[in-house]
Amino acid sequence: MVKVLSYLIKKHLIWMALSYLALVGVIQTFILIPQHNTVEKYKTERAQMEYDFMKITGSPTFMNTIENTLKSARIKAADFEWVENDRVDPSLSFYNHLSLTAEKNGVEVTGMKIPENQGQQKKKEENIYHIFEATLEGPFPGVLRFIEDMESNRRFIIIEEVSVQQASREENETAYRMVFLCLKKSKHEK
Numbered sequence: 001m002v003k004v005l006s007y008l009i010k011k012h013l014i015w016m017a018l019s020y021l022a023l024v025g026v027i028q029t030f031i032l033i034p035q036h037n038t039v040e041k042y043k044t045e046r047a048q049m050e051y052d053f054m055k056i057t058g059s060p061t062f063m064n065t066i067e068n069t070l071k072s073a074r075i076k077a078a079d080f081e082w083v084e085n086d087r088v089d090p091s092l093s094f095y096n097h098l099s100l101t102a103e104k105n106g107v108e109v110t111g112m113k114i115p116e117n118q119g120q121q122k123k124k125e126e127n128i129y130h131i132f133e134a135t136l137e138g139p140f141p142g143v144l145r146f147i148e149d150m151e152s153n154r155r156f157i158i159i160e161e162v163s164v165q166q167a168s169r170e171e172n173e174t175a176y177r178m179v180f181l182c183l184k185k186s187k188h189e190k
Contacts, residue, residue: 080156083130083182090130094182097155098134105146107138110175129158129181136176143176150180157182 056062083090095112102109112134136143150157161179 079154080183081185082155084185090182091132094130094132094180098132098150098180101149101153102136102138102146105138105149106142107136107146109134110137111135115179128184130184132180132182134178134180136178137173140174147178155182 078085083093091112091114095109098112099109112132115131115133136146138146147159147162150159158181159178160181161177163177165175165177
């Protein structure tokens, strides 16, 4: 019986040892090595992030760059919503800008009003824009310079419509009716 037992142990011990070795190889190859690689990758990423963070927070020029970017963004926002940033009524603010630009180009502002609702499209625009209608009189080259100055100005203005009509004062004078759009401040800022 001892002989039979020793023979069975020798026979099965070899196969048992080989199966344990194969099992350890499979676990090592498919579980432990990929986990080790993933941990190493994240350790490298963490070290790079810590280095970048230390570089950013330790650099005074980085903070100055962020501050300058924020100042520039505030100035741009003010240029877009300028009609409500002058601490006066938006209509008066627009009229002041309109009259200064017209005077500079030799054109006269003969009237300005806020147009009445003219449909659903205008209703949508009223939620986003201040709408102003102005009548100008003057020579055609002056009106062209006026339009160019209004469109190329830092202040955001859309000239939506331009129409030509006979002036009411003189026979040889031409009047130009223009519709301007200026952005309102967004509701979340008020």
